Amino acid sequence: MPVARAFRWSILAASAALVLGGCMQTAGPVAMVQPRPDLDSMAYGQPYSAPQPVVVANGGGAVGALRNSFASSPAPMPVGYGAPMAAPVRYHLDAGDKLRVVVYGQEGLTNSYAIDASGSITMPLIGAVPARGRTTAGLAGEIAARLRNGYIREPSVAVEVEAYRPFFILGEVTAPGQYPYVPNLTVESAVAIAGGFSPRAKRDVVTVTHTEAGGSMRAVVPLGTPLSPGDTVFVGERWF
16 A cells, blocks of 8 residues: 555656756747947938847747847938028129138238229239229139239139228217228117217108219118118208
């Protein structure tokens, strides 16, 4: 009897060991895949290079297919941004403008030149060069053409406005007269520069005279109107 009982316990112990051994076998392979840095790629415009997956256990199945799909995904396109281009301003030169003329490699010709009352600048070698009504690019081309005619084989010339010709303000302001022009000047700013309106000034509109190479134009304008170099502002007197 004791032998039969011992035999029965040994059979039960062996069966339990077989069951536990089957439960502890590995069910399948597990793969860990690093996340794709798509946001960094879009923000910084760097092409994406897919990282290699880190495999914990070898094998196939659904996990292996998922790993392969990550590895073979196409790289996102880099993103680029373009800055808007600023439109060029065509400013026409006239008497009173002060220019900086640069002739590259020619220190004797590079200098500051003022446009005189006749509308010209006077340079060494080539003498008087008409500047009135020209743009800075047009004047640079004329200077280069004259230097090329017997003086310099291939001259390179640049012209820029160093100081604009003044504007004038007359009439019912505290200090009428001539003042240096500054970019983005308006009628209201010109009145402020001249000390403000006098007590008898008409404060809603003024008369502006604008002079070009082709002639003069006069108009009654509001205070927010922009001014150009050489303009004359007249502030009238109110009647009541």
